[in-house]
Amino acid sequence: MAKKTADKKADNSKQVGSHKSGVTQPQLGFIGMCRWAWRQLTTMRVALILLLVLALAAIPGSLLPQRIQDPGRVTTFLEANGAWGQFLDTIQMFDVYSSIWFSAIYLLLMISLIGCVIPRSAQHWKAMRSAPPKAPRRLGRMPGYESFTSATGSAESREVADQGFLDTAQARLKKLGYRTVRHDDHVAAERGYLRETGNLVFHIALLVATLTMAIGSLFGYQGQRILVEGETFTNSLVAYDSFEPGSYYDANNLPDFRLKLDSFESTFDDQAPGSQFGQPRTFDAKVTATADGKSEKHTLRVNEPVRVGGTGVYLTGNGYAPEVTVKDAKGQVVQSGPQVFIPDGGDPGYTSEGVIKVPDSAGTQMGFVGVFLPTATQNENGELVSSFAELRNPYLVMSGYTGDLGLDNGTPQSVYTIDAENMTEMTDATGNPLLIQLAEGETQKLPDGGSVTFDGVKRYIAVDISQDPTQGLMLVSAIAVLLGLGLSLFIPRRRMWVRIKDGQAEVAALARGEDQMVERAAKDLAKDLADEPDDDPDDDSEERI
Amino acid sequence: MDVNTDLAMWSNQLIISAMVVYAVAMIFYAFDLFGGRELKQTEAGATSAAKPSNVRRTNRKATTALLDPPQTDVSAEISAGSGKEKPRRGARIGTSLLVLAALLHVAAVLTRALSVMRVPWGNMMEYVLTATVITVIVFLIVNVKKDIRYLGTIVAGGVLLCLGLAITVFYTPAAKLIPALDSYWIAIHVPIAILSTSLLYISAILAVFQILKNTQETKNPKWLRFMRRMPASIDLERFSYTIAAVGFITWTFTLIAGAIWAEVAWSRYWGWDSKEIWTFVVWVIYAAYLHARATRGWGPTKVAVLNLIGIATVIFNFTVVNMYFNGLHSYSGLG
Ligand code: HEM
Numbered sequence: 001m002a003k004k005t006a007d008k009k010a011d012n013s014k015q016v017g018s019h020k021s022g023v024t025q026p027q028l029g030f031i032g033m034c035r036w037a038w039r040q041l042t043t044m045r046v047a048l049i050l051l052l053v054l055a056l057a058a059i060p061g062s063l064l065p066q067r068i069q070d071p072g073r074v075t076t077f078l079e080a081n082g083a084w085g086q087f088l089d090t091i092q093m094f095d096v097y098s099s100i101w102f103s104a105i106y107l108l109l110m111i112s113l114i115g116c117v118i119p120r121s122a123q124h125w126k127a128m129r130s131a132p133p134k135a136p137r138r139l140g141r142m143p144g145y146e147s148f149t150s151a152t153g154s155a156e157s158r159e160v161a162d163q164g165f166l167d168t169a170q171a172r173l174k175k176l177g178y179r180t181v182r183h184d185d186h187v188a189a190e191r192g193y194l195r196e197t198g199n200l201v202f203h204i205a206l207l208v209a210t211l212t213m214a215i216g217s218l219f220g221y222q223g224q225r226i227l228v229e230g231e232t233f234t235n236s237l238v239a240y241d242s243f244e245p246g247s248y249y250d251a252n253n254l255p256d257f258r259l260k261l262d263s264f265e266s267t268f269d270d271q272a273p274g275s276q277f278g279q280p281r282t283f284d285a286k287v288t289a290t291a292d293g294k295s296e297k298h299t300l301r302v303n304e305p306v307r308v309g310g311t312g313v314y315l316t317g318n319g320y321a322p323e324v325t326v327k328d329a330k331g332q333v334v335q336s337g338p339q340v341f342i343p344d345g346g347d348p349g350y351t352s353e354g355v356i357k358v359p360d361s362a363g364t365q366m367g368f369v370g371v372f373l374p375t376a377t378q379n380e381n382g383e384l385v386s387s388f389a390e391l392r393n394p395y396l397v398m399s400g401y402t403g404d405l406g407l408d409n410g411t412p413q414s415v416y417t418i419d420a421e422n423m424t425e426m427t428d429a430t431g432n433p434l435l436i437q438l439a440e441g442e443t444q445k446l447p448d449g450g451s452v453t454f455d456g457v458k459r460y461i462a463v464d465i466s467q468d469p470t471q472g473l474m475l476v477s478a479i480a481v482l483l484g485l486g487l488s489l490f491i492p493r494r495r496m497w498v499r500i501k502d503g504q505a506e507v508a509a510l511a512r513g514e515d516q517m518v519e520r521a522a523k524d525l526a527k528d529l530a531d532e533p534d535d536d537p538d539d540d541s542e543e544r545i
Numbered sequence: 546m547d548v549n550t551d552l553a554m555w556s557n558q559l560i561i562s563a564m565v566v567y568a569v570a571m572i573f574y575a576f577d578l579f580g581g582r583e584l585k586q587t588e589a590g591a592t593s594a595a596k597p598s599n600v601r602r603t604n605r606k607a608t609t610a611l612l613d614p615p616q617t618d619v620s621a622e623i624s625a626g627s628g629k630e631k632p633r634r635g636a637r638i639g640t641s642l643l644v645l646a647a648l649l650h651v652a653a654v655l656t657r658a659l660s661v662m663r664v665p666w667g668n669m670m671e672y673v674l675t676a677t678v679i680t681v682i683v684f685l686i687v688n689v690k691k692d693i694r695y696l697g698t699i700v701a702g703g704v705l706l707c708l709g710l711a712i713t714v715f716y717t718p719a720a721k722l723i724p725a726l727d728s729y730w731i732a733i734h735v736p737i738a739i740l741s742t743s744l745l746y747i748s749a750i751l752a753v754f755q756i757l758k759n760t761q762e763t764k765n766p767k768w769l770r771f772m773r774r775m776p777a778s779i780d781l782e783r784f785s786y787t788i789a790a791v792g793f794i795t796w797t798f799t800l801i802a803g804a805i806w807a808e809v810a811w812s813r814y815w816g817w818d819s820k821e822i823w824t825f826v827v828w829v830i831y832a833a834y835l836h837a838r839a840t841r842g843w844g845p846t847k848v849a850v851l852n853l854i855g856i857a858t859v860i861f862n863f864t865v866v867n868m869y870f871n872g873l874h875s876y877s878g879l880g
Contacts, residue, residue: 058822062819272721304728
């Protein structure tokens with residue numbers, strides 16, 4: 001096996017590294033070093049160590065927030081942890097899976113894998129085309145071994161009888177799936193080439209899968225969008241709330257389709273006790289997808305993406321968008337329509353936070369920051385909370401600000417927060433901060449004479465829209481991994497020899513790799529040949545060995 | 546919401562009853578394992594030692610046939626010449642009780658499933674409930690082919706411990722599925738994950754026994770006297786490996802099926818979510834374990850330690866990752 005010799009050579013060449021011969025003989029030394037490194041890298045031992053290191057290196061990504069998951073949490077972590085956070089960031093602990101060190105480990109593993117697979121494939125190719133090796137002289141040393149006296153042949157000449165016995169043995173072995181070769185005094189047989197084939201398929205498929213993963217992220221894209229009931233999404237760059245193309249994705253090639261959210265319905269469990277109370281049960285988004293001039297209605301659900309124009313649309317979130325009308329002091333409507341409020345991820349009651357920005361009111365700008373409660377209830381401390389996720393007692397609680405929203409100074413800002421630095425909070429008649437509290441349909445006057453009305457509530461959904469042209473290839477390699485593994489672990493590879501000399505028969509079996517049946521195989525075949533010396537293989541009840 | 550609370554209550558009752566029977570089974574098994582009878586056996590594993598070994602380096606695994614009856618104490622006593630075969634009454638009663646407990650346990654799983662009319666693995670409690678029953682069933686099935694009653698104490702004890710956790714720490718009232726789990730993939734991905742866990746668990750117990758047996762074979766300390774009832778460490782090693790190999794394949798399937806489900810649910814097949822990370826870590830460690838077996842310089846004990854690290858990651862993946870790590874597995878609004 002290649003790995004054995006590689007190990008040996010690696011031991012010899014250890015001196016190359018320690019003697020620093022490279023200093024005096026740069027050329028030889030460098031090549032020597034490369035050779036040494038290559039041999040080391042392609043040993044089983046190093047592959048094993050790399051695997052263990054890979055497992056270890058994958059762990060920090062689950063302990064620390066990752067930018068690919070949640071950049072917001074990374075920012076929070078950095079703010080909270082000062083220099084320590086900076087240090088972690090420097091060593092790419094928040095981008096573990098694209099970090100230099102993680103990449104280095106799996107690249108080394110891949111190189112090692114290539115260095116392993118190529119020679120083994122060549123070897124296997126030869127082995128598959130060559131005859132099973134001749135019997136060694138002393139068969140008794142094989143792990144499976146039986147000897148017995150063949151009963152036939154007393155009548156005719158010994159020679160003929162022995163040959164007849166070998167004929168039978170060869171036929172038997174062939175029937176059991178062995179490749180056989182006949183020699184003067186014995187039959188040599190081998191089976192289970194598929195084991196090594198499977199192993200190679202497995203390793204090669206792993207390689208392909210890793211490459212596919214890398215390529216997929218270069219040529220695909222992922223985008224997010226929030227859609228309020230009645231809204232239509234038209235697939236183009238400007239329509240995305242966020243868009244992350246792979247390095248080679250050509251955003252001009254976005255497939256042409258539209259998606260309208262007709263309605264969204266959800267149900268929550270109001271009967272289950274304990275932790276199950278209030279848990280969501282169904283999320284059904286009725287959508288109309290239009291592509292190539294054809295419109296089709298679909299129900300988009302969490303585990304049922306809508307696939308349109310080679311693109312997948314996935315339901316990843318939902319929430320409430322209260323419809324609020326703001327009038328200025330002159331009674332002019334300066335803002336109306338649904339405002340997306342974001343539910344607090346941990347709250348089963350869907351307590352949601354949001355803002356309303358009113359940039360073009362007469363005079364100064366206005367902003368409102370608030371909380372939306374689908375089912376407002378007072379808890380034991382007298383605080384308003386939402387006790388259920390459905391709209392049973394919708395309630396909007398907000399504070400108001402006037403001043404400069406900062407929309408014009410060019411810095412991008414989130415649509416879900418207000419920077420109140422240059423604004424002053426509205427106050428009520430007594431000078432306390434103004435509290436706006438509205439049930440559905442209610443209106444509250446503002447200190448300057450304007451008003452805020454809570455008209456109603458619309459649902460919205462968050463969808464991921466993504467394309468990954470390599471998914472099919474990934475699936476194929478995954479299946480190849482599985483099949484290869486199955487063959488490689490469960491096909492016994494075994495050599496057998498049946499020898500006869502003057503009626504003295506020997507059956508020997510040698511396992512190549514894991515094989516628990518090797519002794520049994522020899523035993524069964526011996527029994528078979530001893531019982532049935534003649535050429536009538538009518539007993540088909542035997543097990544495959 | 547269409548939950549049959551009566552059936553759910555019955556299920557809870559059945560779990561308790563099964564636990565009682567498991568406890569008694571464990572005691573009988575323990576009697577069998579630690580029981581006082583001294584065997585006048587010399588070194589167990591005679592058949593293993595007699596074979597010419599090292600035909601090829603890696604063939605330490607292939608030198609004996611697993612199909613030969615291993616050295617259970619019965620065969621050991623016979624070969625020791627006591628002539629009369631003493632029935633292992635403790636083990637026999639233990640197994641009968643285990644079957645009874647398993648029946649109650651199956652009934653508990655079924656009533657739970659019927660109470661909500663869905664697969665019985667929608668939350669951690671149900672996962673434990675099903676994983677333990679599968680472990681017992683795998684154990685009983687393997688036991689038909691091959692006497693592994695020496696594992697009974699640990700299997701029954703482990704199941705008892707897990708069920709105890711299931712009805713306390715993990716307890717979840719019977720209810721319908723959340724939308725994130727409501728997919729036919731739950732019927733493909735999860736049971737195979739459960740099966741993998743059971744197989745890897747049994748393999749790990751065997752690995753522990755293999756290490757103990759090896760210590761007994763080489764140093765024979767007093768406190769390991771009970772290990773005499775086990776097959777030779779080389780046989781334990783091979784058996785542990787075989788089960789881990791099956792477990793590795795099913796785990797590979799779990800990982801692939803999980804990735805496909807992730808694509809359907811979250812728009813990408815792999816996103817380094819904490820659950821995905823740990824599933825990957827588990828997979829890589831067992832791949833390393835399989836490699837280690839074929840690597841020079843890695844003796845059976847060292848390899849067994851890798852197996853134990855593997856099961857540690859499996860357990861970590863199920864407990865700590867599920868309960869304390871941020872991830873995508875809860876679905877409330879914007880994730
Ligand atoms: C991506 C990294 C790798 C993974 C995940 C991996 C995984 C596996 C697994 C699961 C097996 C068990 C299947 C079997 O026993 O037939 C295996 C076997 C094997 N692997 Fe790898 N492998 C990797 C890299 C390598 C490398 C770099 C080498 C070469 C040094 C290698 C050489 C082998 C060999 C020779 C076997 C057969 C062992 C035996 O005879 O039991 N593998 N590998």
